[in-house]
Amino acid sequence: MSRLSARDRISRVIERWFLAEPLLFSVWMTHHLVIVPRIKTIRVRHGIIEYNPDFIDALNQRQLETVLRCEAMRIILKHPYTRRKENRELAYLASNVTVQEYLLTELPFPRARDLFGTDEYDRQYFEFYYNKLQTLADEVLTGKGGQGGSGSGDRDEQESESPAGAQADSENSERQGNLPDQQPGSPTQVYADVKTSAFENTRGWDRDELLSDKINDKIRIAHESDQWGTISGHLKERILASLRPKLDYRAVLRLFRTSVLSVNRVLTRMKPSRRYGFLYMGSRRDFTTRLLFAVDVSGSVSSQDIAKGFSIVNQFFKYGVLAVDVIQFDTEIKGKTLSLKRARREIEVMGRGGTDFAPVMDYIDEHRGYDGLIIFTDGYAPVPPKPNNYKTRILWLFNSESNYYDLHESLRHIGRAVFLKED
Numbered sequence: 001m002s003r004l005s006a007r008d009r010i011s012r013v014i015e016r017w018f019l020a021e022p023l024l025f026s027v028w029m030t031h032h033l034v035i036v037p038r039i040k041t042i043r044v045r046h047g048i049i050e051y052n053p054d055f056i057d058a059l060n061q062r063q064l065e066t067v068l069r070c071e072a073m074r075i076i077l078k079h080p081y082t083r084r085k086e087n088r089e090l091a092y093l094a095s096n097v098t099v100q101e102y103l104l105t106e107l108p109f110p111r112a113r114d115l116f117g118t119d120e121y122d123r124q125y126f127e128f129y130y131n132k133l134q135t136l137a138d139e140v141l142t143g144k145g146g147q148g149g150s151g152s153g154d155r156d157e158q159e160s161e162s163p164a165g166a167q168a169d170s171e172n173s174e175r176q177g178n179l180p181d182q183q184p185g186s187p188t189q190v191y192a193d194v195k196t197s198a199f200e201n202t203r204g205w206d207r208d209e210l211l212s213d214k215i216n217d218k219i220r221i222a223h224e225s226d227q228w229g230t231i232s233g234h235l236k237e238r239i240l241a242s243l244r245p246k247l248d249y250r251a252v253l254r255l256f257r258t259s260v261l262s263v264n265r266v267l268t269r270m271k272p273s274r275r276y277g278f279l280y281m282g283s284r285r286d287f288t289t290r291l292l293f294a295v296d297v298s299g300s301v302s303s304q305d306i307a308k309g310f311s312i313v314n315q316f317f318k319y320g321v322l323a324v325d326v327i328q329f330d331t332e333i334k335g336k337t338l339s340l341k342r343a344r345r346e347i348e349v350m351g352r353g354g355t356d357f358a359p360v361m362d363y364i365d366e367h368r369g370y371d372g373l374i375i376f377t378d379g380y381a382p383v384p385p386k387p388n389n390y391k392t393r394i395l396w397l398f399n400s401e402s403n404y405y406d407l408h409e410s411l412r413h414i415g416r417a418v419f420l421k422e423d
Contacts, residue, residue: 006053013068021229023222024072030214041191044071044080045204047211058187066105067191073099076239078215079126084206091205092198094129102235108192123234216243291324292370294360296377297351298330305399306349308420309376313340331356333363355381364392379407386414
């Protein structure tokens with residue numbers, strides 16, 4: 001009987017997940033599997049799962065299933081798709097610790113208590129561990145708790161003693177990681193070892209909102225249909241916590257950004273004049289965003305929340321938005337559209353009746369020039385018909401986290417949703 005190829009072995013594990021581990025299966029299928037012989041083990045990046053077939057062949061069946069589960073969990077927790085970390089060794093170590101805290105595998109990944117000497121930091125999250133490890137590394141480099149003010153030779157020695165060799169030169173360390181005398185023994189040790197695998201396994205890790213959204217959709221489906229497989233309760237809580245949206249003004253603007261030319265023409269040396277080349281400055285026009293902000297002024301929304309809603313409008317001017325149109329609504333659009341070009345200290349509030357989202361949907365059907373519509377509301381109103389205007393993207397901004405969790409599912413087919421974090 002012929003031996004199965006590395007790809008076939010992986011496929012057989014993933015096929016079993018279809019029934020036994022539906023979330024792992026669905027998230028894994030958002031990525032493409034690619035052979036990359038030049039890497040040592042297996043890594044995830046840019047929507048691709050890359051692996052060395054020799055590494056897969058060297059694993060027994062139990063080890064293979066565990067390694068694939070760990071990589072699937074990295075994807076679910078979106079470690080490769082959060083903001084890029086400056087120290088790739090610490091990023092890999094923090095990721096391994098996080099995975100180990102929730103999966104408790106037989107792989108030589110450390111537990112948090114192994115690194116920090118206390119169980120106080122058990123079952124935390126990726127960013128938490130990265131920051132804690134960075135703090136430890138900084139303390140080693142500055143000599144805190146030891147001898148400070150060391151010369152360059154002592155500094156090099158301190159760096160090698162940090163939890164992940166904190167400040168080692170990345171390219172030099174990557175070359176050193178290829179030396180035979182620095183390779184750990186077993187394939188799983190190579191996979192877990194920070195010095196050996198961190199630089200190539202975290203190469204390409206960076207913020208990716210598109211892939212994060214795809215992963216989040218799979219998590220929501222698993223949550224709604226209760227298709228978690230064997231994932232434990234603590235891990236469910238951590239996965240669901242990764243879905244909690246925060247109001248990031250830059251992210252909101254990126255969501256709505258389109259190729260609308262600004263009225264501001266800017267001269268630049270970086271672009272040649274069309275007529276005279278680099279002898280004269282060229283020009284460019286900055287891109288901007290046309291936003292409509294709809295504020296729910298019904299009686300169920302408190303005056304304090306309405307004030308918060310209008311304060312959000314003022315924040316957008318700090319991020320390059322030249323103008324924001326504002327409408328107020330309860331069961332109808334109240335008053336005229338306010339076209340704001342700067343922050344306003346006071347705005348007269350009208351309405352305070354019931355709530356109906358349909359007039360807002362009708363408004364963007366009639367006024368199609370907006371890139372984005374933000375609806376600030378408590379969410380307590382009948383679900384409106386979906387607008388015919390597909391150009392204007394919609395963001396539901398709930399006034400509280402509890403209202404978000406109670407009501408956002410009924411509105412998600414009309415647009416994305418976030419909630420306003422309390423101070």
